[in-house]
Amino acid sequence: MQQIDLHPLTAAAFLPFGQVIQTEGADHYAINAGMTERYHDLAAVELTGANPRPLISIFRGQPYQLPLPLKMMERHPLGSQAFYPLSAIPFVVVVAPDNNGQPGRPLAFITAPGQGINIAQNVWHGVLTPLQQTCDFVVIDRGGDGNNLEEHHFSTPYLIAATT
Amino acid sequence: MQQIDLHPLTAAAFLPFGQVIQTEGADHYAINAGMTERYHDLAAVELTGANPRPLISIFRGQPYQLPLPLKMMERHPLGSQAFYPLSAIPFVVVVAPDNNGQPGRPLAFITAPGQGINIAQNVWHGVLTPLQQTCDFVVIDRGGDGNNLEEHHFSTPYLIAATT
Numbered sequence: 001m002q003q004i005d006l007h008p009l010t011a012a013a014f015l016p017f018g019q020v021i022q023t024e025g026a027d028h029y030a031i032n033a034g035m036t037e038r039y040h041d042l043a044a045v046e047l048t049g050a051n052p053r054p055l056i057s058i059f060r061g062q063p064y065q066l067p068l069p070l071k072m073m074e075r076h077p078l079g080s081q082a083f084y085p086l087s088a089i090p091f092v093v094v095v096a097p098d099n100n101g102q103p104g105r106p107l108a109f110i111t112a113p114g115q116g117i118n119i120a121q122n123v124w125h126g127v128l129t130p131l132q133q134t135c136d137f138v139v140i141d142r143g144g145d146g147n148n149l150e151e152h153h154f155s156t157p158y159l160i161a162a163t164t
Numbered sequence: 165m166q167q168i169d170l171h172p173l174t175a176a177a178f179l180p181f182g183q184v185i186q187t188e189g190a191d192h193y194a195i196n197a198g199m200t201e202r203y204h205d206l207a208a209v210e211l212t213g214a215n216p217r218p219l220i221s222i223f224r225g226q227p228y229q230l231p232l233p234l235k236m237m238e239r240h241p242l243g244s245q246a247f248y249p250l251s252a253i254p255f256v257v258v259v260a261p262d263n264n265g266q267p268g269r270p271l272a273f274i275t276a277p278g279q280g281i282n283i284a285q286n287v288w289h290g291v292l293t294p295l296q297q298t299c300d301f302v303v304i305d306r307g308g309d310g311n312n313l314e315e316h317h318f319s320t321p322y323l324i325a326a327t328t
Contacts, residue, residue, distance in 0.1 A: 041221060055204070059201070140218070
């Protein structure tokens with residue numbers, strides 16, 4: 001299996017695939033008479049296709065162990081999908097450029113506490129991959145009509161490395 | 165000052181004002197080969213007016229102490245506003261029915277760990293009110309053109325009670 005190295009998640013590295021949702025580096029301003037700081041508009045929510053609407057859900061993800069075979073990637077042709085973790089555990093984010101309708105060579109990132117992601121519409125990505133323990137995530141994605149899921153199974157799985 | 169009693173937040177009690185975002189009582193199903201449970205579509209996101217779009221932001225709220233004077237309420241005529249806490253501390257949710265364009269007698273709820281809220285479009289509510297310590301919240305509300313904020317200042321403040 002070809003090995004995919006893990007890299008720390010940064011806004012710049014993730015930019016071709018979506019946005020890192022984090023307060024660091026974000027525009028922010030005080031509201032509520034100074035008692036609340038608003039870190040504003042951290043993700044580009046994309047909603048297309050027939051009768052689209054944003055969904056707010058909670059995903060409860062069971063943990064995986066590294067090294068981890070990567071057998072499948074998926075994408076959502078009709079909308080973006082944002083994940084924000086409800087604990088400080090790291091999770092692995094696997095994305096890939098498109099290569100003629102299939103995922104090209106994947107990239108794997110590991111999050112720091114306080115980092116969520118918004119995967120842009122139609123970007124190939126792996127499944128939700130928390131490490132260490134079960135973690136809940138707030139998820140904002142697209143509801144509506146039409147098929148919003150495409151999967152690609154690799155003939156030869158990749159192997160996501162155990163360390164950065 | 166008239167006292168407003170605190171009540172535990174429940175989905176049924178909050179229904180006239182929006183939704184409680186929680187896994188308890190939610191529709192859910194397994195995805196990702198059984199490794200993730202999706203608690204699906206927990207809030208009615210409302211986006212109206214000119215050029216509306218959903219925003220994902222993080223609000224960092226400083227804590228308040230009870231009993232707490234309630235001097236002002238606000239509402240957002242063009243969209244809903246969802247808050248999900250990133251720690252297990254309680255927060256106070258104050259809402260009121262509309263009474264001829266002004267807030268009627270307010271109701272005050274206190275959250276349990278794992279509860280967020282979605283305040284429906286145009287529902288009178290208080291500001292973000294975490295207790296005990298600073299808390300970050302994932303917020304999903306409405307961006308776009310037009311004035312989406314209306315405030316009402318009470319001539320005589322209410323007092324939110326210290327205990328349920």
